Amino acid sequence: MIFEQVATGGCQSYLVGCGDTCSAVLIDPEISQVDRYLAIAARDGLRIHYVIDTHTHADHFSATRTLAQRLKVPVVMHRDSPAPFADLRLQDADLLRVGNLRLQALHTPGHTADSMCLLLDDRIFTGDTLLIGGTGRTDLPSGDPSALYDSLFSGILKLDPSLLVFPAHDYKARGSSTIAEELANNPRLQRTERTAFIEMMEHLDLNAPTHLTEALRTNMSGGKSVAQLLAEAATKTPFVSLSELRARIVAGSTDLIVLDVRERDAFDAGHVPGAMNLPRGQLELRVNDALPDPTRRIVTLCQFGKISTLAAATLRELGFLRTSALDGGMAAWTEAGYPLEKAG
Structure with missing residues (x-):
C-alpha cells in the first residue's frame, strides 16, 4: 500500500x-x-x-x-x-x-x-x-x-x-x-x-x-467559494505593480485608464490622481458608455485588490483585452505614501 x-x-x-x-x-x-x-x-x-x-x-x-x-x-x-x-x-x-x-x-x-x-x-x-x-x-x-x-x-x-x-x-x-x-x-x-x-x-x-x-x-x-472565484480571476488577469502605476502617474502618462471600481463615496474620499470611477456593481451596465474604446489599456483598482481582480477578469471577458489589475489596492497605495486626489 x-x-x-x-x-x-x-x-x-x-x-x-x-x-x-x-x-x-x-x-x-x-x-x-x-x-x-x-x-x-x-x-x-x-x-x-x-x-x-x-x-x-x-x-x-x-x-x-x-x-x-x-x-x-x-x-x-x-x-x-x-x-x-x-x-x-x-x-x-x-x-x-x-x-x-x-x-x-x-x-x-x-x-x-x-x-x-x-x-x-x-x-x-x-x-x-x-x-x-x-x-x-x-x-x-x-x-x-x-x-x-x-x-x-x-x-x-x-x-x-x-x-x-x-x-x-x-x-x-x-x-x-x-x-x-x-x-x-x-x-x-x-x-x-x-x-x-x-x-x-x-x-x-x-x-x-x-x-x-x-x-x-x-x-x-x-x-x-469566493476564494475560488478570486483565484480563477487571478489566473486570467495580468497585474501592474504599485510602483509602476505611481511612476506612470508621476510622469503624466496618458496611455492608460485607471479605473477605480469602489463605490462613489470611497472614491471621493481619496483616489489615484486622474482615475475614473465605475463601481463594480455597475460595470456591465455602464461599460459601453464609460469605456467606448476597447483597445485602451486599463488598470483596475479597489480598496484591497480583490474586487478589482474580478472586475479586470470581467472586462477581459467583455473584450477589453488590455485590462490589468493593480497588484494591491488603495490601502497599500495610501500606506506607501503615494499621491491622492479627493473630490471637490
Missing part, C-alpha cells in the same frame, strides 16, 4: 494507492491542495480513480468536484449525501475496489446524516465520526447525537482494537490513533450510557465553523 497523509491546518486528507496496479483513491481532499495531491500522485506513479468525501463538510471547502472534473473520475459519497454531483453513492458495507485494495463503506450517521467511515486492511478513515480525543459535533445541519452514539458504540468501536484511526480532522498534529487508544483515552467515549452521551453532545457549546454557510453551500451544491 502507498499511503500519504496531507494536512491543511487541522484538515486531513489521504491518498491511498495500490503499488501493484498504480491505482489510487483520494479521501477528503481540500480545495487549496489540488496541485499538491496531483504532484504526490505523479511522484508515486499513481492514477487517481476515485475522489471521496466521507461526509458533507461544513468547515472547509471540498476539492472532490474540482478534481473529478479535472481527472474525469467519479465523486464518491454516501447514498444520503445531498450533493447533486456525487457520481457513485455507497451504501453500508459496499466495497470500493482500487487495484488490489478494498475499501469498505460503513454508514456512520451522527455528525451528519451522510457520514461514512472507510475500512481498509489495518486502518479506518473515520471522517468526523471519530476524532483523536474527540468526536464529530452534532449541532450542525443533519447532526444527531443519538445516531452518533449508535455509530460509535454499536459500530466502529466494536471493530478490531488495533485498527489505526485516521480522521478527517486533527488539530494537534497527532497523525493517527487506534480504536483501543480512543476507547481508553478519548474523554467523550467515557460517557458509555446513551442518555449521558447525548446530554454531553447537546451541551458542548462549540463555536460555529468560520466558513459554515459558504462551506455548506459549496459542498452541498458544487458551487464555488
